[in-house]
Amino acid sequence: MLYSEKVMDHFQNPRNVGKMEDADGIGEVGNAKCGDIMKMYIKVEDGIISDVKFNTFGCGSAIATSSMATEMIKGKSIDEALQLSNKAVVEALDGLPTNKIHCSVLAEEAVKAAVKDYYDKNNIAYDKELFKDDVHNMNEHK
Amino acid sequence: MQVYADNAATTRISDAAKQEMILCMDEFYGNPSSLHTIGQKAAEKLFEARKTIAQCLNADVKEIYFTSGGSEADNQAVLSAAETGKLKGKKHIISTAFEHHAILHTLKKLEREGFEITYLDVHENGLVTAEEVKAAMREDTALVTIMYANNEIGTIQPIREIGAVCREKGIPFHTDAVQAIGHVKVDVQADNIDFLSLSAHKFHGPKGVGVLYARKGMRLFNLIEGGAQERGRRAGTENIPAISGMAVALKDVCDHMEENEKKVSALRDILIEELSKIPHSVLNGDREQRLPGTVNFCFEGIEGESLLLLLDAKGIAASSGSACTSGSLDPSHVLLALGRPHEVAHGSLRLSIDHYNTEEEIRYITEKVPEIVDYLRNISPVWEELEKGERAHVI
Ligand SMILES: Cc1ncc(COP(=O)(O)O)c(C=O)c1O
Numbered sequence A: 001m002l003y004s005e006k007v008m009d010h011f012q013n014p015r016n017v018g019k020m021e022d023a024d025g026i027g028e029v030g031n032a033k034c035g036d037i038m039k040m041y042i043k044v045e046d047g048i049i050s051d052v053k054f055n056t057f058g059c060g061s062a063i064a065t066s067s068m069a070t071e072m073i074k075g076k077s078i079d080e081a082l083q084l085s086n087k088a089v090v091e092a093l094d095g096l097p098t099n100k101i102h103c104s105v106l107a108e109e110a111v112k113a114a115v116k117d118y119y120d121k122n123n124i125a126y127d128k129e130l131f132k133d134d135v136h137n138m139n140e141h142k
Numbered sequence B: 001m002q003v004y005a006d007n008a009a010t011t012r013i014s015d016a017a018k019q020e021m022i023l024c025m026d027e028f029y030g031n032p033s034s035l036h037t038i039g040q041k042a043a044e045k046l047f048e049a050r051k052t053i054a055q056c057l058n059a060d061v062k063e064i065y066f067t068s069g070g071s072e073a074d075n076q077a078v079l080s081a082a083e084t085g086k087l088k089g090k091k092h093i094i095s096t097a098f099e100h101h102a103i104l105h106t107l108k109k110l111e112r113e114g115f116e117i118t119y120l121d122v123h124e125n126g127l128v129t130a131e132e133v134k135a136a137m138r139e140d141t142a143l144v145t146i147m148y149a150n151n152e153i154g155t156i157q158p159i160r161e162i163g164a165v166c167r168e169k170g171i172p173f174h175t176d177a178v179q180a181i182g183h184v185k186v187d188v189q190a191d192n193i194d195f196l197s198l199s200a201h202k203f204h205g206p207k208g209v210g211v212l213y214a215r216k217g218m219r220l221f222n223l224i225e226g227g228a229q230e231r232g233r234r235a236g237t238e239n240i241p242a243i244s245g246m247a248v249a250l251k252d253v254c255d256h257m258e259e260n261e262k263k264v265s266a267l268r269d270i271l272i273e274e275l276s277k278i279p280h281s282v283l284n285g286d287r288e289q290r291l292p293g294t295v296n297f298c299f300e301g302i303e304g305e306s307l308l309l310l311l312d313a314k315g316i317a318a319s320s321g322s323a324c325t326s327g328s329l330d331p332s333h334v335l336l337a338l339g340r341p342h343e344v345a346h347g348s349l350r351l352s353i354d355h356y357n358t359e360e361e362i363r364y365i366t367e368k369v370p371e372i373v374d375y376l377r378n379i380s381p382v383w384e385e386l387e388k389g390e391r392a393h394v395i
């Protein structure tokens, strides 16, 4: 098999999939040209990510990493969510094929983009350094 | 239900071919170059296979060269014609933008060696015309190489007309007929073909064996040096079980060509008709000039790999030209050559059926594909943007 059982499980039964009408922060990363786009919605209460949803256009790996990333940040503080690395997501999925690692980077970036959006919308000051490497930001491709 | 709909990738071996291979291993194990009776029995078997294949193509036995498959035949044909051209100071080759990589990568190598290649546009319908080929010809054109039928979208080129303009100008014409042989009638005489590649595993023969047809008078240069097999043009003790298995498989499909074509194209038409009902979908390649069994669609707003995996979970084996199935960031060069935008090319699905498939299987596919496309669109942010009008529909 190309993917681990965990990847296939998250791909075939994605957790937290869908839209969120009253999201506090929305992050969209990737671009259709490269093949994967992830949109992440977060709800924030007292600095805690109380709910999270995602929509993904992409391969099995992109959908599975989106699903796993939402599970990993749900109920966590924003600071903890910002620590989420694609490596941790890949490990939680029992690994990905080498040529699929790039698809998992989007999950980490989507979380960061959603938090950044939340900060921006609420005029919360933040360290810009934290968000500088979201290379897949949508706007660069439009 | 298990449905194998990836026959353009490879086919399962036919019972007749399998039996023939076992027979060869048991009883024709000699080396055809040996003088003793056991060797000569193998030599006869080899000759029989050559004759069968020559008859299926309307060629002469002396024009059939056994190879390790389609890739080797493509390499040898193109490199030989290039070498012959170079000796006469001709360093220009005409091809198309959507050839198989066995051709494209060989042409790239020749470009690095100073050849100039014209890659003809295949237009949105995936076809070139003989006039376009003629217009691209130059004094120094050494070869025209154009595939008979495309492996991803299944369009069939006007090979006979292209062959005719090549003949008229005295330019060697090679066609990669790997997808066509065994599925549509190919006649190297009537089609004006000088070189042709075929591969056994695309018509229920074994893998790792194929043929290079080279018309009398066409010079071949060796890729593999050694013994005098294949009239000195391809060294190595012949793989009799594979070669004879290929001949049996080819004879079988050629004997049933008309009925298979009729049956398979009727099934294909059901696929096309039903899948066309999916909103914002498009059939890739000309509707008429196509193989009986190959269908390729693009569905907007979804990505091909996830579609394939979900189809696989339902027992349907298909393929896609999405980047994430190829391991590179670029989607299929074939779909890009048709002018499909990247984001649309990512959402492609190829279903390649043949006479082993049943109508029940086809109905199962046409039931499952729309469900899965719908599901993936529902979780796709791209589809949401398309539906809201924030992104423009392309198809
Ligand atoms: C059009 C075309 N040419 C060449 C090949 C290569 O053939 P083989 O796998 O026998 O090397 C294939 C099959 O993959 C093909 O579809």
Ligand SMILES: [Zn+2]
Pocket (backbone or CB within 6 Å): A035, A036, A058, A059, A060, A061, A062, A103, B324
């Ligand atoms: Zn991907």
